[in-house]
Amino acid sequence: MISLEQLTKVYGHGDAQTVVLDRLDFSVDAGEIFAVVGPSGAGKSTLAQCVNLLERPTSGSVLVNGENLSQLSEKQLRVARRRIGTIFQSDGLYSRRTAAANVALPLEYLGVTAAETRARVAELLDRVGLSNKAGHYPHQLSGGQRQRVGIARALALRPSVLLSDEATSGLDPDSTRSIVALLKELRDDLGLSILFITHEMDTVLQVADSVARLDHGRIVESGRIVELLRNPASGLGRALRPxxxxxxxxxxxxxxxxxxxxxxxxxxxxxxxxxxxxxxxxxxxxxxxxxxxxxxxxxxxxxxxxxxxxxxxxxxxxxxxxxxxxxxxxxxxxxxxxxx
CATH class of the missing domain: 3.30.70.260 (ACT domain)
Structure with missing residues (x-):
């Protein structure tokens, strides 16, 4: 489970300061996919960086399974960050490493033995349907396949939270549907809390249980997908199904x-x-x-x-x-x- 409590991020000082995130409050339960949508400049990218503490919040808290990550030292944070797997908009794969070698990176960083690493990588590639692509390099894979390798790598350290930052942006419709189906399968099988940040309303309908709209750093509306769609007064519901x-x-x-x-x-x-x-x-x-x-x-x-x-x-x-x-x-x- 991941919770944000009064999460605020401010850049600059005095008259020049800009409030990018303004006292955000929401939780993503285990086994839930929670989408955050919003226009460009709404604060979605900053939210992603604050959730995995690549950016320190100005105030407020990021809690994973009850532990406040925003209060940890850098050393403690390096350990705690393993609980959050991140899938980026660009797959972020190293071009000179095979699919298997890319998935192995977090395990190698932690000093996991070669035998354990090989077993874990094989397990992960099988889970994302790429066992037969282990020896392929990124340029030999489709966009959807590269994103699957990125998902496998994000799962390497057995996180309880998965952060998807525009992970389907730029993919063709078939690849998007494939990634959405995989994320839902992982949610069900592993009980993950998935925070799905996107601007693609159609994808939200396919993947999410709940959704929040971020605008100018504030959550202006949120709720369960079906409840929003059945509420004629909901602006977010209308945006989801124009x-x-x-x-x-x-x-x-x-x-x-x-x-x-x-x-x-x-x-x-x-x-x-x-x-x-x-x-x-x-x-x-x-x-x-x-x-x-x-x-x-x-x-x-x-x-x-x-x-x-x-x-x-x-x-x-x-x-x-x-x-x-x-x-x-x-x-x-x-x-x-x-x-x-």
Missing amino acids: ARAHESAPADATEWFVSYTSAHVPADWLTRLADQLGTTVSLLGASIETVDGATVGHASIGVTGADREHLITVARSLGLDARPEPAGESRPAEILEKVA
Whole structure:
């Protein structure tokens, strides 16, 4: 488990000082993947450096399994830092060392015997699916394979916390999905606490249990992924699943935006909504999917001649939040279906 308590990082002094991280508080439980997202300049890189104490926080604490790393001496910190494995945006592999030799680096640094090192490296390469690439050099590996070697190296010292700092940035979609699946497998098998720092919202949906948005050094919103997606008032939820362009409503209809707020939305909600309103409902666009085993989604609909309050009430009874969409220009059709 890793916890941040009032973590603050300030650069400069007096009038010239810049607060990069401002009293951050959050915890990542064992077996949890916690994502931190935010725009460029939000403080994500500084957060990563403070978590593994490459940068000393100005104030506040970084606790791993209850021990306050920010209060340790440099000597004590070198030992404690082994509990945090780090995966970087660039794989950071040495070009003149094979995959196996790169994974072995932390073990060699600690003076682990050659026999123990060979056994541990073989175990790790097998775990990340690269047993047959042990003798390959980085230039002989794909981007996803190099990142897997980086993950194996991060696990060499058996950490309890894994810090992923933009680890999927720059990878193609297939490699990203592969790395995400590996991280979830490692979380489940090893009970790791994984702090996943990224700007890729799609990847957050694939990998994380919880997420926090960092902006100007402060956490402005956080929560469990599914809860955020089902909360129509959540800005972070909307950012995770933005509405796409959709067909315009017929001339005699008004446009409404509906979103799933419940685990019990019936699959035929569109038909039920039309039946209970006694009018025509047009499906203009929709995005429905399963996230962490839960169905979430939203849709744009056109409704002809329905009372506003009645529509909201009926939608709520179906586990949906309904609100009128602002008037806008006609957009390209994605899905068009009418239910009388």
